[in-house]
Amino acid sequence: MSTPAALRALLDGRWSDLRERTRRQLGVVELPPHGLDRERHREHVLRQLRVLASAGHPSTGFPVRFGGGGDLGGSVVSFEMLGFGDLSLMVKSGVQWGLFGGAVQALGTERHHERYLREIIELDLLGCFAMTESGHGSDVQHLRTTATYDAAAGEFVVHTPEPSARKDYIGNAARDGQVAVVFAQLVTDGGEHGVHALVVPIREPDGSPCAGVSIEDCGEKAGLNGVDNGRLSFDNVRVPREALLDRYGHVAEDGTYSSPVDGANKRFFTMLGTLVRGRISVAGGALSAAKKALTIAVRHGETRRQFTRPGGGEEVPILDYLVHQRRLLPALATTYALHFAQEELVSTLHEVLGGESDVDDRRQRELESRAAGLKAVATWHTTRTIQECREACGGAGYLAENQLPQLKADTDVFTTFEGDNTVLLQLVAKGLLTGYRDHVGDLDALGMARFVATQFVGVVIERTAARPLIERLVGAVSGDDLHDRGWQLKLFEDREEHVLDGLVRRLRAAGDGDAFEVFNDAQDHVLRAARVHVERIVLEAFVAAIDRCPDTEAAELLERVCDLHVLSAIEADAAWFLGHGRLTPARAKSVTGAVNRLCKLLRPHAATLVEAFAVPTEWITAPIAQR
Template sequence: MNTPTPSVTDQYDLSDATVAAVRRTLDGRWHALRDEIRDRRDFADLRVDPATDVGSHRAAVWEMLARLADEGHAVHGFPVAVGGRGDIGGSVVSFEMLAYADLSLQVKSGVQWGLFGGAIQALGNAEQHARWLPGVMDLSLPGCFAMTETGHGSDVQSVHTTATYDASSGELVIDTPTESAKKDYIGNAARDGRMAAVFVQLWSAPAGQAPERHGVHAVLVPLRGDDGEVLPGVEIVDDGHKEGLNGVDNGRLAFHGVRVPRENLLDRYGTVAADGTYSSSIESENRRFFTMLGALVRGRVSVSGSAVGAASLAQTIAVRYGEARRQFAAPGSDEEITVLDYLAHQRKLLPGLARTYAMRFAQNELVEMLHDVQTAREAGEDVDEKRQRELESRAAGTKALSTWHATATIQACREACGGQGYLSENRLGQLRADTDVFTTFEGDNTVLLQLVAKGLISGYADDFGHLDTLGTVRFVADQVLDTVAERTSLRQLAERLRAVAPGRDEEDVRDRSWQVKLLDDREEHTLDGLVRRLRPARDKGISPERQFAIFNGAQDHLLRAARAHLDGLVLDAFVRGIDACTDPSARALLGKVCDLYALSLIEEDKGWFLEHGRISATRSKAITAEVNRLCGELRPHARALVDAFGIPEAWIGAPIATGAEQRRQDEARAHAASLA
């Protein structure tokens, strides 16, 4: 065990007002809604004992979901015309807050109101909204979002389930042609769902003509009758026990000649007339598909927010425990040392805490962008396509970073709490199990980073295919290698920071403009290198197989370019968050947290910075020393930093974080004193 960091004199006034100012800054635009939800002390009652068997767990989560529906928890994001509030950002925030209660409940609510209801809202017409959304909101129509197939997860455009229009009856016939086409891992399917938004290849043609394929569309397909019995032609298999989230009834769906009315086609972007004629306002199938997926981006944003919330809860538990737990006596003293006073423990928790702050600010900006874009679309306004693409790219990247961060952070917190962190009552094990799947649902993180990288290459065309298809390889080879995408705002940010503080020593690793410039250089160099690696794919006479090989061989570089870009976006969001804070002591504290985030990010990849001559060996050592120093300086404020997440005491639910450990330590000291 290393020598503990000496106590550091408080440099900030960490009064309740200061903590409140930090919380207000973290809460962002929907701070009032967050406070409204925090006032619900009964959220602690929404948690299910992790020892509950699967059947009882599912039943309990259903009862809690019904309770939320009765209390109007679901109405935020739905249109005012059907009884909602029209507050899309508010719907994401209210969903995120459920992470502090029970993650199975959160995910099940996300399936019902975010995915199933969101699909109807985003892809349906006004008449379909009026017909189905009230039942979605009040839970009288429990539903599923059936997109993923056993054989096609990330590659949604290639799903095999079909919907073929029969003009003689005016019905769509839904079929699952192969085992791999079964809709898999579908939430709400195994127990509660009565209807599913099923993503299919749509086929139709006027009478007497051969059916034509029109690409992926969504159709509402009933699964169960009012008595709960599975309907004819529908096959449902329970996916069974999972590593986590066992309060969610995931199932596998197949359809065998199931007929539904033509009006069940969600037809905002494509419709079939009574005679079988297909029409769409978007001529290109590829563009239509990506427009449809773009309309469904809210689910990805919501998962990102829940990951940040789960990380915040884990760090609240671990930091509180670290402040109470004592281990080994200090030299010359009988008093044992608080474990959070050890540098190793600070290193385990505080850089991750700084990253959670950074991800919170990035998430806040993402929710604002989502709200503004989708509110404009719901109002019938034209949405700039570049803005929509930016939203999709940022949602993909932020979701990937936040969910990977949650996985790593919760594990670090579990380890920091030792055996106590392994007890179910202290929640960390369940948080770890429940969030592990976040890295692969609502988009596999590696695939999402490829989407981000695609957006970094200029010449962004309206009509494109997947990154892993030959069509995209040709597109890259033919059109995009002459120029590189517009840079992020990192460079402008660095210039602004230098203008604000022109006297800063460039040798000072806490110089924010230096930190930003270093990350900007990494992004620019990585992206330029990616373009150079892809350039041979455009040579005349090169075979398609060789084109693909070049592209496939650069995927590691592609992912690194995306990650470098996203790190810059997150730091940029952090700096803007600090700028929005008006309380001087809160700004000073947030500034140190931002320094720790930026420097720990650079330290994490300092091999690259050394290899590419961006820092010297001496500067590399100085960065590590400064991260250590910042951990020591922030140590006295660790409890204030997690309190600023604003998680109500009754919601935390882990005995080690709510005074039990402190009482044990007090009893131990009293016992030691009696022996003396």
């Protein structure tokens, strides 16, 4: 097998057949013409969504008995592949089949599945995922919309009590959605039972809003204008008792509430945990956009020439310049690293939530934490990478026809939807500090600090499937060579443990102060702890991928790509490594020199590395990227 083919096979991984089938399906999907106004873009996206439905694209993750493929991990991979094309189409498909359909599947029971899933898959029922409110985005547990049960009528009354409780930025709401899965505080005669979800009609068959439902269009956005984001408000809208998606909370005819999960906090986090697929999907879709941008920029760098060498001759391809290599190749290396981490994460999702058996709480918490951390790191990486690619292509990169401006506009919001990245990293840090306690959320900030100070003995660190390999490499560390994989792994582990230990000491030193101030004052440290934790996980995933690569030449190339990823990350965080005695000044200078040498070494392989992403040819229309 040739090196490009071997790299592609490794990148396609566990779902290689599905990836190849999806590439063929994508061949019938049309990219939107440049210059479409918002309404025509929305019309185009809806037409292409129907093309996807006809091709069987959305069925992968749904149960077989409803026409699906029963492949949860595969559904994330299918979504990820759409990131090579029109991102509005990717997001709208995610709203319809991932968020809306996924909520019905995960939170509903058999009668909801029988009633809705086939129509959702076949696009006979378009829906919304109405969670975010104007006043409550990340703090879902305290959203204000209410669903109050009226036992005499056997109905729930869904109500927006104040302007800040308006459902905001809801995909499919402004134009196409017929129903919405509405998240609301559930109220019965027995009291309040926390956030639950109900299926609520929002439009009549003629497209007009249902009685009591107010619909607004969010209007023009910086990107993703093929997605009809809207705002929903409810004025005492009545829905039948059966509208409650009651897998985790049931209301009997007389209003009696029951749940298979004890405790409001545990029930809330269990319910939200089943929806983690959306967060994982965003990370994968973002990485697809980064791969496309790198493909365009590297191809341009291979063909664009400027200035001659001393003595004349042909002008030099701009990718031959070290400064240009430094712009693109470390980003390319990190994209490979994040791809392999994403692949591990999707496999874990499939194993933890993809079966019929009960979910292990500890594994689910670890999955949620890793999903939060990787989504944050991957989407920030995509934002930086696309900007670097745009600049690396000069003025040509600013032309709409070369696709980079649209990629930049469409992915910018990825850092804040499906969870604001800064908040997500705090979630990761909290998981590390509390050791994924059985009842996440029972501790307030001060209580968590006290728990850490009194019970924290060692760092709770997730381990990859390749942990024996990692331990063997670390055990053989010499530290004499910057390319020594054991030294690199040990350096990342040591940094993570040191940062976490420092955070624990900082929280302990705060003592019994104000709960909010204790945690708020340490947030810089909290975010660093989460970030270095994720960086260690990503490196381990890359190492594991190289180990399972069967092609010797491809594996050797990936060894150098991994080195560039690691050493450029060390260079970027050199201040910490120097300040904490992990690098001497001379060693830090050596890191910079090693990054330069790796860039030159990998320059002849740049085209091979981006071609291995196998972005469908039909979806790279940029003139500067044509070979």
